[in-house]
Amino acid sequence: MFGGETLKGVKQSSRQIGMLSVVVTVILLMGGLLSVGAGHALAANVITVVSPPDNVWVTEKALFLAGIVSETTVTQLEIKGVKNNAPKSKIKVENQAFGVMITLDKGNNEIVLSDGKQQKTVHVYYLESEALRKGKAAPSGLKRFYVHANPAELDCKECHKLKRGIFNFKRNVPAKANCTTGGCHSDMGKSAHVHGPVGAGVCISCHNPHGSYNAMAIARTGQDLCVVCHQAKIEEFKDSVIHKPVTEGCISCHNPHESAMRFQLRGNGASVSSLCFNCHESKIFTKSHRHGPVGSGDCIACHRPHAGKYKSLLIASPEKGEVCFQCHKDRQQEFSMKYVHAPVQDDCNKCHDPHSSDNRFQLHKEGGQLCADCHEKKSPKLYDAIKNSKFKHEPVEKGRCTDCHRAHSSDVKSMLKKNTEELCFTCHDELADEVAGSQFRHGPVQTGDCMACHDVHGSNNTRILSKYFPEEFYMEYRPENYELCFGCHNKDIAKKKFTKTLTNFRDGEYNLHYFHVNMKKGRSCIACHDPHVSTQAKHIRTEVPFGAWSYPISITKDKNGATCVVGCHAPKSYDRNKPQIKPSR
Numbered sequence: 029m030f031g032g033e034t035l036k037g038v039k040q041s042s043r044q045i046g047m048l049s050v051v052v053t054v055i056l057l058m059g060g061l062l063s064v065g066a067g068h069a070l071a072a073n074v075i076t077v078v079s080p081p082d083n084v085w086v087t088e089k090a091l092f093l094a095g096i097v098s099e100t101t102v103t104q105l106e107i108k109g110v111k112n113n114a115p116k117s118k119i120k121v122e123n124q125a126f127g128v129m130i131t132l133d134k135g136n137n138e139i140v141l142s143d144g145k146q147q148k149t150v151h152v153y154y155l156e157s158e159a160l161r162k163g164k165a166a167p168s169g170l171k172r173f174y175v176h177a178n179p180a181e182l183d184c185k186e187c188h189k190l191k192r193g194i195f196n197f198k199r200n201v202p203a204k205a206n207c208t209t210g211g212c213h214s215d216m217g218k219s220a221h222v223h224g225p226v227g228a229g230v231c232i233s234c235h236n237p238h239g240s241y242n243a244m245a246i247a248r249t250g251q252d253l254c255v256v257c258h259q260a261k262i263e264e265f266k267d268s269v270i271h272k273p274v275t276e277g278c279i280s281c282h283n284p285h286e287s288a289m290r291f292q293l294r295g296n297g298a299s300v301s302s303l304c305f306n307c308h309e310s311k312i313f314t315k316s317h318r319h320g321p322v323g324s325g326d327c328i329a330c331h332r333p334h335a336g337k338y339k340s341l342l343i344a345s346p347e348k349g350e351v352c353f354q355c356h357k358d359r360q361q362e363f364s365m366k367y368v369h370a371p372v373q374d375d376c377n378k379c380h381d382p383h384s385s386d387n388r389f390q391l392h393k394e395g396g397q398l399c400a401d402c403h404e405k406k407s408p409k410l411y412d413a414i415k416n417s418k419f420k421h422e423p424v425e426k427g428r429c430t431d432c433h434r435a436h437s438s439d440v441k442s443m444l445k446k447n448t449e450e451l452c453f454t455c456h457d458e459l460a461d462e463v464a465g466s467q468f469r470h471g472p473v474q475t476g477d478c479m480a481c482h483d484v485h486g487s488n489n490t491r492i493l494s495k496y497f498p499e500e501f502y503m504e505y506r507p508e509n510y511e512l513c514f515g516c517h518n519k520d521i522a523k524k525k526f527t528k529t530l531t532n533f534r535d536g537e538y539n540l541h542y543f544h545v546n547m548k549k550g551r552s553c554i555a556c557h558d559p560h561v562s563t564q565a566k567h568i569r570t571e572v573p574f575g576a577w578s579y580p581i582s583i584t585k586d587k588n589g590a591t592c593v594v595g596c597h598a599p600k601s602y603d604r605n606k607p608q609i610k611p612s613r
Contacts, residue, residue: 075142076098077139109140111131119141251274271341367442471516497511500552533602535603582594
C-alpha cells in the first residue's frame with residue numbers, strides 16, 4: 029500500500045514497490061530532479077540524493093535513501109542526523125550509486141551525507157498516518173512524497189544496467205517484481221483481462237520504486253502515464269471532442285491492473301453500458317423502447333470512447349442522419365425522396381431519442397404530440413385552426429399523423445404517402461368502389477382533389493367540409509347555405525324563377541332549380557345530386573336518402589329535356605322547347 033496505508037506485516041523486496049516506465053530514468057519520473065548518463069559529470073554537486081527529495085513530508089517512518097555521486101573515487105559516505113542500517117553510519121558507494129534504509133523521527137529530520145570534502149543535506153518531515161487522519165498537517169512549504177508503506181533494501185543492479193563499470197541511469201531494465209506472487213497483492217492478476225505489465229510482473233512500468241510526488245508512487249499522472257506505452261493513442265486524443273475521463277486520466281474507465289471486461293474496463297462484464305452507467309444515469313437508457321445498441325449494451329456502436337470529431341463523441345456526423353446510416357443503410361432510400369422532412373435534413377435526434385424512450389420508435393413524445401410541438405410553431409394559424417376545429421379528421425383526432433404522412437421523405441407534396449385520391453381511398457374504401465364503378469365523377473373526384481371540398485385536418489363544418497353546407501334535407505333556400513357548391517358553380521343558378529341562360533334544367537323558361545329549392549319544403553343540392561360520383565349524367569344520384577329509406581331516382585334524357593322517375597313523386601317530364609308545366613308568373 030502507498031501513502032500511509034499499512035501493509036500487514038509483510039516486508040517487500042525492491043521489486044514489490046510498483047511499476048516504472050522502461051524508457052525513462054527513475055529520477056526523471058520523480059519530477060525531473062536529475063538526468064545522468066554513464067560517464068557524465070553530475071554538475072557541481074558531488075553528492076545527489078535521488079530519494080527522498082529535499083523539503084518533503086511523508087507518512088512512512090522507514091524510508092530507503094538512495095543517490096549517486098559524481099566522483100568515481102568516492103567509495104563511501106558518512107550519514108548523520110537519522111537512524112540508519114549502515115555499519116558505523118558509513119554508506120557503501122558502488123559504481124557511483126548508494127542506498128541505505130533509514131528510520132525517521134516524528135517531525136523534522138535533517139539528513140546529512142558527507143564524503144569528507146563535501147556534504148549534502150536533505151530535510152524530511154515525518155507525519156504519522158494517524159495524526160494525518162485526525163486533521164494534523166505538515167508545515168507549509170513542504171511537498172508530500174509518496175513511498176511504499178513497507179520499503180525494503182533496493183539493489184541498483186535489478187533495474188539499472190552497468191556500462192563500462194558505471195550505472196547507466198538513463199535507462200532501466202523492466203525488472204520483474206514479486207508484487208503479485210508475494211503475500212500482499214497475490215489476488216491480483218487473476219481476472220479474465222489483465223494489464224500487460226501486471227501479467228508480466230513488471231510493476232515498475234507504472235510505479236516508481238523510489239517514490240513519487242503522486243499518490244501510490246505513480247510515475248506520472250493522468251493520461252501522461254498511459255501514453256508512455258500507448259503512444260498510438262496520442263493522435264486520437266487530439267481530436268476536437270474529448271471524453272472527459274480521458275482528460276482526467278484513463279483510470280476512470282480502465283482498471284490499471286485487471287478486469288472481468290475486455291480492455292480492463294470498470295464494468296461488470298455484462299456489457300459496455302455497465303461501464304457507462306458509472307457516470308451516465310441509467311434511467312435514460314432503460315425505458316420501454318430501446319435503441320438496438322443500447323439494448324445490447326454496445327455504446328461504442330455509435331460513440332467513440334476516447335475522442336472524436338463530432339459532438340457527443342459520435343462516430344459520424346449527426347447531420348442528415350449520417351451517423352444513423354452507419355447501421356441503417358437499408359433504409360437510406362426512405363430518406364432521400366423528392367420532399368425531405370426538415371428534421372431529417374438536420375438531425376434524427378430531433379424526433380427520436382437515440383437511447384431509449386417510452387414511446388414507439390424511440391420518439392421523444394407520442395407521435396401526434398411530437399408533430400404538434402413542431403408544427404404549432406411553424407404554422408401557428410393553420411395549427412390553431414385545426415386545434416379549434418369542431419370536427420376533426422379521425423387520424424388527427426387520434427394523433428395518427430403517419431396514417432397520411434410519411435415521417436422522413438416522400439415523392440408527394442406535404443409528405444403524403446400517396447397522391448390524394450389513393451391516400452383517401454386507403455381508408456374510404458367503400459367510396460373507392462363507388463368511384464371505380466361509376467361513369468360520371470364530380471370534377472374534384474375526377475382530378476383526385478379531395479381537398480377542394482374537404483379540410484383534411486379539421487373543420488367547423490360537418491364531414492370536415494371546407495365551407496358550410498347544410499345537414500338538413502329540407503330547408504328554406506338562401507345562397508349562403510350553399511357556399512361550398514357556389515365556390516365553383518354559378519351562385520345565381522337558382523336566383524330567378526324564369527330564365528333562358530342560367531340553366532338547362534328548365535321547362536321552357538321555368539327554372540327547375542329554382543322550383544326545387546324554393547318549394548314549401550325546399551331541397552338541398554344533395555337531394556338530387558351525388559357530390560362524388562354517379563352512374564347518371566349531371567351526377568344525378570341513383571337513390572335519395574329519406575330517413576331510414578332510400579327512394580330510387582331514374583332520369584331519362586332526350587334532346588330537349590328529360591323524364592324523372594323518383595319514389596317521392598309521380599314521373600315528371602320537362603322540355604325546354606315545349607313546356608310541360610304552366611307555372612304562375
